[in-house]
Amino acid sequence: MSERVLMKGNEAMAEAAIRAGCRHFFGYPITPQTEVAAYMSKKMPKIGGTYLQAESEIAAINMVLGAASAGVRAMTSSSSPGISLKTEGISYIAGSDLPCLIVNVERGGPGLGGIQPAQSDYWQATRALGHGDFHVLVFAPSTVQEVVDLVFLAYDLAEKYRMPALLLSDGLLGQMMEPVSFPDPVEKFAEKPWAANGHQNKRPHNIINSLYLKPDELERTVVERFARYAEIEAAEQRYQEYLCDDADYIIVAFGATSRVSQSAVDTLRAQGIKAGLLRPVTLWPFPKDAIRAHIPHVKSFLSVEMNMGQMVDDVRLAVEGKVPVEFFGRTGGVIPRPSEVVEAVMKVAGGDR
Amino acid sequence: MATVYKKSALLSDVPLHYCPGCTHGIIHKLVAESLEELDAGGKAVGVAPVGCSVLAYNYFTCDMVEAPHGRAPAIATGLKRALPDGMIFTYQGDGDLAAIGTAETVHAATRGENITVIFVNNAIYGMTGGQMAPTTLPGQVTQTTPYGRDVTTAGFPVRVCEMLSTLSGVAYAERVSVDTVPNIRKAKAAIKKAFETQAAKKGFSIVEVLSTCPTNWGLSPTEALEWLRQNMMPYYPLGVYQDRTANEKGVF
Amino acid sequence: MKDWNFVFAGFGGQGILFAGKVTAYAGMMEDREVSWLPSYGPEMRGGTANCSVCLSSRPIGSPLVLEPNALVVMNNPSYDKFIDTVAPGGVAVIDSALVDRKTGREDITVRYVPATRLAQENGIAKLANLIMLGALWKATGFASAEALQAAIQKVVPPSKQELVELNWKAIRIGAGG
Numbered sequence: 001m002s003e004r005v006l007m008k009g010n011e012a013m014a015e016a017a018i019r020a021g022c023r024h025f026f027g028y029p030i031t032p033q034t035e036v037a038a039y040m041s042k043k044m045p046k047i048g049g050t051y052l053q054a055e056s057e058i059a060a061i062n063m064v065l066g067a068a069s070a071g072v073r074a075m076t077s078s079s080s081p082g083i084s085l086k087t088e089g090i091s092y093i094a095g096s097d098l099p100c101l102i103v104n105v106e107r108g109g110p111g112l113g114g115i116q117p118a119q120s121d122y123w124q125a126t127r128a129l130g131h132g133d134f135h136v137l138v139f140a141p142s143t144v145q146e147v148v149d150l151v152f153l154a155y156d157l158a159e160k161y162r163m164p165a166l167l168l169s170d171g172l173l174g175q176m177m178e179p180v181s182f183p184d185p186v187e188k189f190a191e192k193p194w195a196a197n198g199h200q201n202k203r204p205h206n207i208i209n210s211l212y213l214k215p216d217e218l219e220r221t222v223v224e225r226f227a228r229y230a231e232i233e234a235a236e237q238r239y240q241e242y243l244c245d246d247a248d249y250i251i252v253a254f255g256a257t258s259r260v261s262q263s264a265v266d267t268l269r270a271q272g273i274k275a276g277l278l279r280p281v282t283l284w285p286f287p288k289d290a291i292r293a294h295i296p297h298v299k300s301f302l303s304v305e306m307n308m309g310q311m312v313d314d315v316r317l318a319v320e321g322k323v324p325v326e327f328f329g330r331t332g333g334v335i336p337r338p339s340e341v342v343e344a345v346m347k348v349a350g351g352d353r
Numbered sequence: 354m355a356t357v358y359k360k361s362a363l364l365s366d367v368p369l370h371y372c373p374g375c376t377h378g379i380i381h382k383l384v385a386e387s388l389e390e391l392d393a394g395g396k397a398v399g400v401a402p403v404g405c406s407v408l409a410y411n412y413f414t415c416d417m418v419e420a421p422h423g424r425a426p427a428i429a430t431g432l433k434r435a436l437p438d439g440m441i442f443t444y445q446g447d448g449d450l451a452a453i454g455t456a457e458t459v460h461a462a463t464r465g466e467n468i469t470v471i472f473v474n475n476a477i478y479g480m481t482g483g484q485m486a487p488t489t490l491p492g493q494v495t496q497t498t499p500y501g502r503d504v505t506t507a508g509f510p511v512r513v514c515e516m517l518s519t520l521s522g523v524a525y526a527e528r529v530s531v532d533t534v535p536n537i538r539k540a541k542a543a544i545k546k547a548f549e550t551q552a553a554k555k556g557f558s559i560v561e562v563l564s565t566c567p568t569n570w571g572l573s574p575t576e577a578l579e580w581l582r583q584n585m586m587p588y589y590p591l592g593v594y595q596d597r598t599a600n601e602k603g604v605f
Numbered sequence: 606m607k608d609w610n611f612v613f614a615g616f617g618g619q620g621i622l623f624a625g626k627v628t629a630y631a632g633m634m635e636d637r638e639v640s641w642l643p644s645y646g647p648e649m650r651g652g653t654a655n656c657s658v659c660l661s662s663r664p665i666g667s668p669l670v671l672e673p674n675a676l677v678v679m680n681n682p683s684y685d686k687f688i689d690t691v692a693p694g695g696v697a698v699i700d701s702a703l704v705d706r707k708t709g710r711e712d713i714t715v716r717y718v719p720a721t722r723l724a725q726e727n728g729i730a731k732l733a734n735l736i737m738l739g740a741l742w743k744a745t746g747f748a749s750a751e752a753l754q755a756a757i758q759k760v761v762p763p764s765k766q767e768l769v770e771l772n773w774k775a776i777r778i779g780a781g782g
Contacts, residue, residue: 004633006626006629006630006633006639006641006759024431024434024435026431031645031646032645032646050434050435052430052434054427054460055456055457055459055460056456058424058427058456058457059424059427059430059456059457059460060427062420062421062424062427062428062431062457063427063428063430063431063434064431065418065420065421065424065427065428065431066400066418066427066428066429066430066431066432066433066434066435067431067432067434067435068431069398069418069428069431069432070398070431070432070435070436070439071435072435074431074435088421089421089424092420092421096418096419115645115646116646143664171645172642172668172669175642175643175645176640176641176642176643176668177626177629177640177641177642178639178640178641178665178668179633179639196398196416196417196418196432197398197416197435197436197439198395198396198397198398198415198416198436198439198440199395199415199416200395200396201394201395202395205413205414205415205416205417206416206417207410207411207416207417207418207419208417208418208419209410209417209418209419210419211407211408211419259665259666259667259668260666260667261666262664262666263666263667264666266666335667335669337667337671338666338667
């Protein structure tokens with residue numbers, strides 16, 4: 001591990017990617033992720049890597065597709081409207097079973113929306129990152145240190161399962177500075193016998209492809225992929241709990257809102273209300289087992305998000321109607337105040353008080 | 354017995370899906386032979402488009418990647434940056450390259466991206482059944498220009514080599530045709546030169562190949578070749594539009 | 606040690622974000638949990654700039670400071686925006702060379718420091734931000750002198766180490782010698 005330094009989330013993410021072995025970054029300028037690209041443009045030429053400012057988000061994600069096809073650790077980063085443009089390429093990457101790292105430093109939407117922090121791309125990240133039957137791994141860090149740690153994990157799991165990984169950050173995490181230290185650089189990489197990197201006349205040709213014109217053939221590849229997804233759902237649900245064991249009310253929140261919610265939990269506990277926080281670290285696979293484990297003792301769950309209520313769907317699917325699941329959120333780039341979250345829990349507690 | 358002809362090892366032994374009389378088969382052969390003659394098959398990675406040649410990944414025996422519609426030059430860029438000594442080429446039709454993929458084409462060219470683009474121009478969307486392409490000629494009848502392409506509403510055809518030749522990143526741009534044996538020989542020389550340009554790291558190279566689509570043009574194969582000569586060649590003159598390969602550093 | 610939630614606010618170009626960064630680094634030097642969060646977007650281009658800085662003995666929840674227990678302001682718009690947000694019992698340090706208002710609040714400690722004028726008089730015109738930081742340090746004692754000195758050392762790029770001494774001079778002026 002390196003010495004602790006104070007770094008912006010976006011810059012720490014870029015440095016982490018480099019240490020994780022990324023030497024091919026393709027991007028397009030958009031607020032509030034620009035520091036990722038700026039950092040890459042400064043560092044990559046000095047270490048023999050590629051920083052390429054593409055003509056569009058669409059081109060950038062397809063450059064990632066090309067580099068990932070060759071077997072290297074490739075990356076692109078953007079913010080919400082840019083991610084919409086990338087979804088075509090992400091679908092092809094998923095359909096071609098390629099690993100890569102995609103970053104969304106979320107801002108408010110829909111449309112051009114705003115540039116302040118938001119979490120309104122939850123549905124897009126977990127449900128609709130392109131057309132077709134597929135998932136991507138979705139990681140939601142809540143501190144700058146976790147941004148760094150999850151970049152390494154995202155690359156490892158993307159390669160292990162041969163699928164794209166999305167790091168879902170937001171304007172708050174991207175812009176803020178916190179102390180961070182970096183793991184040692186990755187030096188050994190997984191073998192990629194499937195890569196289209198020139199067969200040197202030593203093996204049959206590799207084809208990176210997502211086209212299957214025969215329905216039964218396409219069905220078979222998709223079903224095989226979903227068998228892999230089932231393995232991931234069993235093995236890779238990640239989350240963190242704060243004072244959940246005896247909680248009557250559990251707030252479910254990820255990323256920036258989990259920090260606000262943690263402050264709220266402290267205030268609630270000081271007032272004698274047994275509140276806890278369950279923070280999903282992976283949004284896909286969603287940590288539904290952890291949520292289910294608390295059903296016997298909680299009176300209700302409260303999903304706190306910077307949107308109009310998106311992750312709450314997953315909480316409800318996990319809870320299966322066994323206890324109430326409520327929602328509180330602010331949207332449009334408004335960060336909820338801890339006091340608002342406290343009030344929301346009070347309201348849920350309602351008659352019990 | 355002396356061998357007078359042998360199929361390139363860069364072409365696989367599978368039946369091609371192309372229509373009778375289509376010139377894609379000839380162009381595939383020229384690409385394969387050029388790579389083979391340059392001993393580049395082992396380090397070649399081809400990028401197939403969306404369009405009639407979408408299945409090209411099955412026909413070339415080098416490593417292949419199938420691209421989203423129009424994005425082949427971006428994918429080739431990613432490949433080339435990861436494999437600087439690889440021989441990276443795209444094989445694209447007119448809709449793929451000059452309509453939905455215009456931005457990718459123009460910017461790969463202006464970056465001087467060290468890739469080779471094989472551009473097959475047959476003035477129509479073949480795979481979807483004969484709609485207007487960016488290169489459909491004025492007055493040409495297609496499924497979506499049933500009264501002929503009216504330039505007052507549908508605009509003018511794109512001359513790709515002429516347009517790209519204005520860009521500083523283009524090392525070599527030539528338009529060829531595969532309508533006659535002599536022209537096929539010239540096409541082969543152009544394709545080979547494009548790959549040599551890439552091998553020498555001189556910048557972006559493109560060969561535009563005028564091609565036929567007898568099925569969607571509604572003509573017999575020989576009529577189609579004649580139609581190409583009568584109609585396409587005047588609008589899309591054959592020739593070299595850019596050649597910076599004599600410069601030691603190419604475009605850079 | 607006491608937990609501090611700071612807001613630093615002023616015009617873009619006054620070094621307000623830098624002053625916040627030195628503060629966060631000083632906290633880090635003492636192994637405390639710290640965060641620094643800037644405002645961002647078009648408002649920064651020639652408009653107001655501000656940042657939230659937290660120093661805490663516990664992991665920091667929301668890094669966005671809404672009720673600072675210490676505020677540093679270097680222009681009128683920032684004064685108007687933030688003076689009423691200071692938590693009762695808190696501290697406000699105001700550059701009286703640029704802010705022409707006086708607060709009527711009696712539940713907070715207010716220090717009027719003509720930092721921009723002092724900076725010009727001392728030939729360190731660009732370091733009014735650190736004079737303000739010195740005044741804040743004096744008023745709150747948010748970190749030890751050693752931590753603050755080490756923070757400056759960290760934040761000043763290696764190529765400009767000759768500025769370390771000037772930065773420290775500015776802090777001493779702000780702290781009153």
